[in-house]
Amino acid sequence: MKEIPTRYDPHSIEESTYAMWLESGIFHAEASPDGSRYSIVIPPPNITGVLHMGHALNNAIQDILIRWKRMSGFTTLWMPGTDHAGIATQNVVEKDLARTGLKRHDMTREEFIGRVWEWKQEYGSTIIEQLKRLGCSCDWDRERFTMDEGLSNAVKEVFIRLYREGLIYKGNYIINWCPRCGTALSDEEAEHRDLDGMIYYIKYPVKGSPTLSRENEDYVVIATTRPETMLGDVAVAVNPKDPRYAGLKGKTLELPILKRELRIIFDESVDPEFGTGALKVTPAHDPLDFELGRRHGLPSINVMHPDGVINAEGGDYEGLDRFECREVILEDLKSRRLFVRAEEHVHAVGHCYRCHVVVEPRLSKQWFVRMKPLAEDAIKVVEDGTIKFHPARWTKVYLGWMYNIRDWCISRQIWWGHRIPVWYCVSCVGTRDMRDVDVSSPGAAGIYVGKEPPSGCPDCGAGEMEQDPDVLDTWFSSWLWPFSTMGWPDDNKMLDSFYPTDALVTAQEIIFFWVARMIMAGLKFAGDVPFNDVYIHGTVRDSTGTKMSKSLGNVIDPLEIIREVGSDALRFSIISITSQGQDVFLSRDKFDVGRNFANKIWNASRYVMMTTGGCSDNVEINVSSLSLADRWILHNLNLVIEEVNRCFENFRFNDAASRLYDFIWHKYCDWYLEISKLSGDKDNTARVLVTVLRKSMQLLHPIMPFITEAVWQMAPESSSGLISASEWPLKREDWEDAASAAKMEKLIACITAVRNIRAFWNVLPGTELDVFFDPQDENDSSIVEDNRVLLEKLAHCRVREIRKGLSRPEKSVAALLGNSRIFVPLGASVDVESEKQRVRDKITEIERYLEGVGRKLSNKDFLSKAPREVVEKENKKLAKFRQEADTLRENLEALV
């Protein structure tokens, strides 16, 4: 027998257990195209990240699936990794540099990238190490990073293929621009938040009008939320049907301050109801205005530098920050009496999802992916059920986005990332501003697209080629993750074995960023869907419902929780409070459940090992010689095995957790363990104790891997292997024994009834009660007779007589067990008067039920339409209530 510590110490156990797993190599999956296999890919956390509760939940779920499938005999692959998080990482490293007084542009691009790699080397695997603390059984031999050679190669391959197919293009459009990060963002990366802003009404004078006296004759009032963009105004648009502005035909306006002449354009898209019905048109700073400008042949005037500071187009305002400029312009307008009024106005404003600065719509040349053609198949596979979302409601969200998909801006004006594999010939394109090169015109010369730098210009033969300075959106590598991590396009051995993967487990906020795009890329490049099931779990929020985030300071650090209660307790707790895709409201005390449960398991296991000497569970149990309690617990074990399997299959992890909790704690520990102490057949009892414990540990292992492994290792024959590599328990026909289980339930009810009487009548704890049992039939009679000792010990009583129809003893109270009755004489120890009312109340309550059931049973429709078993149940219920009420009345009489 091994020495088992009295106190459960999660830390040392978890640490040594994980080391043992790593050493055993069970997490590693060899590629083999044959046999049943199960694979999932981790949603790669980014290298700047630290483990938060969302990760903990996400990875706990994945680990459950993988461990369950591994034990079920599948070859399992769980491929871990990280993504390079272009903008986020660059921001972090720049901040780091700033501490030494350096800026990114103080060094060369190569030097800076070198710094980022250094940073990655040092800090980039923090989160990976934390996943190990959580117990994740990833195949660490196959860890991937989006900037690895293989993945980078896949990125280039995909870019080139899409470019050649015309699905990637470069164009001049309004994109979301983050002035702080200095880069374009995709639509998804601009988070829209409602802000309480202002809308300003401003007079634009009609050119040539001497005064500002008459509205719509001498001046027009426009409404805007961003007055600073008026510096880029080139027109004012009104609806052609708007009578207020009909008289303005043929006239022009004068832009205040800058005195620029503005055309008045008439366009159906202008809503006469909004503001004044007159819209200032700023094609370089607003997507709608950009379209208007195109339709009406207007120029675009960009008035801002990339960092949001007004440029030379802004005249006197040059050098002002955009928001500063807004205030100054408003002041100037007021002093010129051109300011009409300001109103409070709530509107959605885009924010950079990395730095939360207000995004500026900005006209610029960027690379885009044409998404419509890619979306077609991605729509089909979800509509036809090849890919299923769990819960199903996300299907609609996904499809809605797919139907209205817009082109994806993939170029970023940063340094850290996959550089766009396009080179330009300096002499052919005639500029050194490579970002500005127009590649869209057919047959444009001096453009080379390929994986490696060209030796010279393919068109003019000259040597000087310069690469496009931009890098690709990080998601342009993430969307390839399921197959790029498996060697695509060069080595397809892994793909053959493990692609498509089976399940993707992720959070709701990442459906568009990642899930949808992976489906498109998988179909386009790997020839199949990347996974079949998408399980969307809830968002982890704090107890007030706010999303947990570091900046809000409302996080509960999973690592701290692990330090306090252990990883198993963390996992069990968070799993058991997360029902199917519902958001999780977390508070510290939630983790007590897991901590207490782990403690309970530890102590029960310790006890079992101590009393059984860790007897072998390899010895077959001879079912025919088992006691009632043995049969009952084995029968229940069968039930749990079935249910846990069903729960895991349907992504109902919380149900599995609570089912196991109930079985282990309330059935095994509370009843079976206690009964085992009274057993006369030590051999059989020991076998059942150990068997049920070990099977329970196996069932629980996917949720609480560490403690279950530790318990498994307590047994002397643990040399047979790891629980992680053990065979998943199956239901056993020879353990099926519903009849015995029902008998045991009756005995339990009997014990509970006597205990209840003791507590209800305030019998002193030391008092041994006398029990008289009036059984309804042979069956009940034998249950009590055969298990007399259990009843006496567990209810602290003495069974005096078992006889059908025995007469009620003097001064006794009764309890019911179906139609059997238990009498307990209480003698003088009962305070009769004070208990009468309680009995009367109980009778009233039961009579109310009786009334309801009676009404139901006299309803003809019910009798004719309800299924027979339901009617039978109701009849039984009626009989039971009647009996109970009668017995209570008897009790009451006895009291009187």
Added chain:
RNA sequence: GGGCGCAUAGCUCAGCUGGUUAGAGCGCAUGCCUCACAUGCAUGAGGUCGGAGGUUCGAGUCCCCCUGCGCCCACCA
């Protein structure tokens, strides 16, 4: 402006295809340091399921409307 989710014991939440006296954890009450566990044991008191209507023999569970909270999407300046 669309779409979605949630409102069930004091608190936090389960409740799958409508059918036993609606469950759990925490908290609370009473009694126990019983030789695995006080991170424990035993017993118990608490909800008629946000509001109105409908379908049905029967609804927390399906349909409609209303109220409150939350989230997502959307180029109304």
